[in-house]
Amino acid sequence: MRTDQMQAWDTEVLVIGAGAAGVAAAVTAARRGLDVTLVESGSMPGGELLTGMAIDGALNGCGEWVVGGFATELLDECKRLGGYIGALNDWRLIHYVCYDPEIMKLAVANLLARHGVKLLLHTFAYDVEHEHGRVKAVHILNKQGRTRITAPLFIDASGDGDIAAMAGASYLSGENGQYQPLSLMFRLANVNTGDLLDFLAREPEHFALGESDAIRGGRSDQEIAQEVKKQGHPTVFLKGDGPLLARAIEAGELYPTALIMIQPTSTEKREVCLNTTRVANIDATRTSELSTVLEPLSKQIEICTNFMRKRVPGFEHAVLSGLAQRIGIRETRRIACDETLSQEDVLSARKRRDGIGKGSHHVDIHQDGIGQLRIPVEGGGSYDIPWGCLLPKGLDNLAVAGRCLSADRPAHGSVRVMGPCMAMGQAAATAASLLLAEQGRSAETGFRAMDIAQLRQALASDGAILEGTH
Numbered sequence: 286m287r288t289d290q291m292q293a294w295d296t297e298v299l300v301i302g303a304g305a306a307g308v309a310a311a312v313t314a315a316r317r318g319l320d321v322t323l324v325e326s327g328s329m330p331g332g333e334l335l336t337g338m339a340i341d342g343a344l345n346g347c348g349e350w351v352v353g354g355f356a357t358e359l360l361d362e363c364k365r366l367g368g369y370i371g372a373l374n375d376w377r378l379i380h381y382v383c384y385d386p387e388i389m390k391l392a393v394a395n396l397l398a399r400h401g402v403k404l405l406l407h408t409f410a411y412d413v414e415h416e417h418g419r420v421k422a423v424h425i426l427n428k429q430g431r432t433r434i435t436a437p438l439f440i441d442a443s444g445d446g447d448i449a450a451m452a453g454a455s456y457l458s459g460e461n462g463q464y465q466p467l468s469l470m471f472r473l474a475n476v477n478t479g480d481l482l483d484f485l486a487r488e489p490e491h492f493a494l495g496e497s498d499a500i501r502g503g504r505s506d507q508e509i510a511q512e513v514k515k516q517g518h519p520t521v522f523l524k525g526d527g528p529l530l531a532r533a534i535e536a537g538e539l540y541p542t543a544l545i546m547i548q549p550t551s552t553e554k555r556e557v558c559l560n561t562t563r564v565a566n567i568d569a570t571r572t573s574e575l576s577t578v579l580e581p582l583s584k585q586i587e588i589c590t591n592f593m594r595k596r597v598p599g600f601e602h603a604v605l606s607g608l609a610q611r612i613g614i615r616e617t618r619r620i621a622c623d624e625t626l627s628q629e630d631v632l633s634a635r636k637r638r639d640g641i642g643k644g645s646h647h648v649d650i651h652q653d654g655i656g657q658l659r660i661p662v663e664g665g666g667s668y669d670i671p672w673g674c675l676l677p678k679g680l681d682n683l684a685v686a687g688r689c690l691s692a693d694r695p696a697h698g699s700v701r702v703m704g705p706c707m708a709m710g711q712a713a714a715t716a717a718s719l720l721l722a723e724q725g726r727s728a729e730t731g732f733r734a735m736d737i738a739q740l741r742q743a744l745a746s747d748g749a750i751l752e753g754t755h
């Protein structure tokens with residue numbers, strides 16, 4: 286490996302990070318005719334889309350789709366490949382979209398290739414050249430050595446806001462040393478869904494049900510349990526303060542956790558994804574600390590698998606069938622931008638003329654031990670994400686998209702999920718294409734010059750959902 290000589294690479298738009306936001310951005314920009322380079326430090330594009338969890342925030346609590354465009358194209362590709370389960374009601378707070386993460390790997394790869402995105406895997410963006418509020422180049426490192434990538438416009442979809450932070454943007458990170466837990470997602474196969482749903486119907490007290498008026502609709506827990514059964518999919522949430530988990534935690538049979546959330550990943554494989562492991566209050570941008578968490582999270586997977594087999598009907602013969610490819614990070618930097626999405630915006634389902642996408646997930650802040658804050662959006666509705674939340678203060682030609690947008694901590698707890706992340710990626714890339722078409726290669730005025738009405742019109746004509754939902 287040569288690292289002594291810097292190589293050069295030029296592109297029209299550079300997207301850093303191939304998670305939900307970055308893949309949406311790269312595919313959108315390429316489909317709109319730009320030369321796009323997508324840099325990803327991992328071995329596979331897709332980020333958290335590949336871990337087995339459902340896509341939240343693409344439908345609101347009333348069951349209306351609030352994210353379309355790129356997200357629809359991606360889900361259609363999953364459908365074509367036979368890995369789409371569908372939009373399901375969790376009969377707790379949300380409607381989410383379930384799919385097989387192994388098929389999602391193919392779907393993401395297919396879309397990137399189909400649209401001609403130049404993908405650089407195993408490539409870390411480690412430095413930024415910036416001057417007078419403009420990013421001039423991003424430096425990357427991989428086995429071919431170091432490369433200086435120049436572009437008129439950059440999109441930071443790194444989740445952690447690495448590029449914005451390196452370019453001097455200010456940011457907030459967690460709150461007073463508190464960070465949402467790191468988790469390792471895993472999957473169990475050979476699960477008998479019928480037995481699990483019978484258990485729910487018999488003993489609903491162990492499960493979180495009907496936590497918003499929009500979902501409960503005046504039903505009793507027993508009636509809701511029957512609705513889940515009728516839906517026929519394992520969409521259940523064992524709550525940390527319910528008798529089953531509380532007893533197990535008290536007895537030391539289970540680590541302290543707020544949840545064992547179960548979502549289907551494949552009907553044919555009788556497979557589900559479990560969201561339960563946790564180590565809280567680690568700043569995941571401190572790599573040495575992040576890495577120490579693998580051991581306790583792995584141990585928790587072993588403990589939880591044994592617990593499920595012993596205590597939860599339907600899991601007696603379950604086998605461990607998949608692990609997320611990396612430790613999941615819920616919360617790091619929130620980059621300071623022109624606008625900051627607030628808890629009030631989220632909870633009141635605020636609509637705005639400068640909205641470039643929507644979110645609908647509840648304020649969802651996982652905490653240490655059995656703590657989790659869950660506050661539903663009013664009326665099961667959706668809120669608009671203002672364009673300004675993607676524009677880092679003091680930087681002209683860099684937009685952030687995805688988890689690192691500007692939001693207060695409670696609003697971030699809602700908007701961080703994958704539906705809105707895809708909407709933000711599509712919006713940033715659409716703006717890039719419109720600006721380059723108008724101003725040519727120099728794109729001198731940067732993202733801030735974007736006419737929002739024009740951006741909204743282009744997004745809507747590409748299938749994005751900006752109007753007409755609760």
Ligand SMILES: Cc1cc2nc3c(=O)[nH]c(=O)nc-3n(C[C@H](O)[C@H](O)[C@H](O)COP(=O)(O)OP(=O)(O)OC[C@H]3O[C@@H](n4cnc5c(N)ncnc54)[C@H](O)[C@@H]3O)c2cc1C
Binds near residue numbers: 302324332689
């Ligand atoms: C345990 C857990 C459970 C969750 N549950 C759900 C759920 O059920 N439903 C839901 O919708 N959301 C859920 N979320 C939230 C959601 O998954 C993420 O917030 C969202 O996927 C973030 O998308 P993103 O594109 O911003 O970032 P990511 O998906 O994190 O993608 C960022 C990408 O950038 C790459 N990268 C980072 N830094 C660099 C760099 N310097 N150079 C090059 N590449 C870089 C990373 O490797 C990564 O692939 C959960 C999150 C976690 C951790």
